[in-house]
Amino acid sequence: MFALCDVNSFYASCETVFRPDLKGKPVVVLSNNDGCVISRSAEAKAFVVMGEPYFRQKEAFRRHGVTAFSSNYELYADMSDRVMTTLEEMSPCVEIYSIDEAFCDLSGVRNCKDLTEFGKEIRSTVLKRTHLTVGVGIAQTKTLAKLANHAAKKWQRQTGGVVDLSNVDRQRRLLAVVPVEDVWGVGRRISRKLNAMGIKTALDLSEQSTWVIRKHFNVVLERTVRELRGEPCFELDEFAPEKQEIVCSRSFGDRVTEYEQMRQAICYYAARAAEKLRGEHQHCRFISAFVKTSPFSLNEPYYGNSASVKLLTPTQDSRDIINAASKCLSRIWKEGHRYQKAGVMLGDFFSQGVAQLDLFDENAPRKNSGLLMDILDQLNAKSGKGTLYFAGQGIKPQWQMKREMLSPRYTTRYCDLLLVR
DNA sequence: TCTGGGGTCCTAGGACCC
DNA sequence: TCTGGGGTCCTAGGACCC
Numbered sequence: 001m002f003a004l005c006d007v008n009s010f011y012a013s014c015e016t017v018f019r020p021d022l023k024g025k026p027v028v029v030l031s032n033n034d035g036c037v038i039s040r041s042a043e044a045k046a047f048v049v050m051g052e053p054y055f056r057q058k059e060a061f062r063r064h065g066v067t068a069f070s071s072n073y074e075l076y077a078d079m080s081d082r083v084m085t086t087l088e089e090m091s092p093c094v095e096i097y098s099i100d101e102a103f104c105d106l107s108g109v110r111n112c113k114d115l116t117e118f119g120k121e122i123r124s125t126v127l128k129r130t131h132l133t134v135g136v137g138i139a140q141t142k143t144l145a146k147l148a149n150h151a152a153k154k155w156q157r158q159t160g161g162v163v164d165l166s167n168v169d170r171q172r173r174l175l176a177v178v179p180v181e182d183v184w185g186v187g188r189r190i191s192r193k194l195n196a197m198g199i200k201t202a203l204d205l206s207e208q209s210t211w212v213i214r215k216h217f218n219v220v221l222e223r224t225v226r227e228l229r230g231e232p233c234f235e236l237d238e239f240a241p242e243k244q245e246i247v248c249s250r251s252f253g254d255r256v257t258e259y260e261q262m263r264q265a266i267c268y269y270a271a272r273a274a275e276k277l278r279g280e281h282q283h284c285r286f287i288s289a290f291v292k293t294s295p296f297s298l299n300e301p302y303y304g305n306s307a308s309v310k311l312l313t314p315t316q317d318s319r320d321i322i323n324a325a326s327k328c329l330s331r332i333w334k335e336g337h338r339y340q341k342a343g344v345m346l347g348d349f350f351s352q353g354v355a356q357l358d359l360f361d362e363n364a365p366r367k368n369s370g371l372l373m374d375i376l377d378q379l380n381a382k383s384g385k386g387t388l389y390f391a392g393q394g395i396k397p398q399w400q401m402k403r404e405m406l407s408p409r410y411t412t413r414y415c416d417l418l419l420v421r
Numbered sequence: 422t423c424t425g426g427g428g429t430c431c432t433a434g435g436a437c438c439c
Numbered sequence: 440t441c442t443g444g445g446g447t448c449c450t451a452g453g454a455c456c457c
Binding site for chain 2: 030071248
Binding site for chain 1: 453454455456457
């Protein structure tokens with residue numbers, strides 16, 4: 001048995017925890033650069049469109065008294081930790097699936113407790129400790145647990161925010177009313193195709209023959225069908241697998257038109273990516289950089305391109321990674337465009353000591369590289385990000401993002417006491 | 422004027438091997 | 440006239456997730 005626990009309107013709720021005056025009022029959180037709406041409080045759902053740009057909804061926000069926040073990921077990550085710690089205390093095995101969701105293994109719990117009761121305990125404990133509300137969906141497969149969670153949120157008042165789907169009749173009744181596009185693993189493209197085939201509800205999908213689904217779609221959807229029937233295909237992954245790639249990219253607050261500005265931005269992303277890489281205790285061989293103009297602007301030609309290099313010897317040294325990324329940039333830069341976004345990607349990872357040195361590599365490994373990087377990371381960890389940085393990043397970046405409605409650092413600076421007890 | 426960021430998995434096709 | 444069979448590895452692209 002699995003329980004899927006997720007926080008209601010996570011980002012928006014994190015903001016209202018520290019602004020009790022906004023409880024019960026429409027609140028939204030915006031993506032970087034205050035671009036799109038990425039989280040809405042229950043009260044905001046009626047007149048705010050998820051994923052739509054802020055500038056198009058500004059007027060409606062004003063009319064309905066919606067409070068908007070720039071995203072404050074430091075705060076959300078910290079609140080997420082508190083929620084996950086609580087879940088880990090209450091359940092023997094937890095898979096943290098995203099910043100606001102976790103699957104809990106309930107196979108043992110089942111023998112000694114009523115599952116719905118247990119779900120309610122989780123809810124009240126998380127609420128008490130963090131002032132955040134979670135929905136709990138319980139079932140014998142992950143896909144069904146997701147669906148149960150969906151129901152717990154949709155009919156929160158009737159269900160008390162907890163739905164146990166172990167009963168087969170109950171399962172069928174729910175599947176029959178859930179549109180197929182709300183099933184975990186069924187996105188826009190696939191639901192359109194399914195609808196055209198007359199498959200409209202989750203129940204319809206669960207009744208398809210697996211080989212028909214495999215023929216018209218793929219094994220991924222076949223697994224979803226099996227899971228909907230109660231046959232588990234996905235296990236609980238308690239330990240996060242090692243990363244396969246690291247991406248660092250950002251849209252610019254203002255369009256970038258000058259090479260020097262872009263070079264600084266790429267240098268910054270490369271340095272951040274290298275830092276993340278060392279955080280994973282990995283070395284990489286693949287480095288790429290990309291730039292692009294806005295895909296939305298109609299009166300200028302679109303340009304987007306990327307270039308990559310494959311090193312002979314894996315590295316974790318920021319200097320190597322910055323070097324490689326800068327070289328990539330020089331290959332794809334085109335004068336005369338108004339660039340909206342750029343980024344750096346790392347891949348082809350090797351663990352420490354596993355890499356084979358190359359006899360013909362002209363760039364011999366740098367002396368004391370590991371030691372230097374350790375000191376760099378330690379300093380930045382202790383004294384705050386950006387204490388020590390590379391000259392290539394520039395001193396006064398003009399390309400930084402806009403966050404005009406940012407909330408204070410409630411939990412990571414001076415207000416920690418609020419939540420301690 | 423203004424539209425996010427970071428991931429995973431699967432498949433098909435090409436290059437190459439014997 | 441007629442040109443095999445079985446495999447691996449890599450990459451790009453498409454789908455999905457939050």
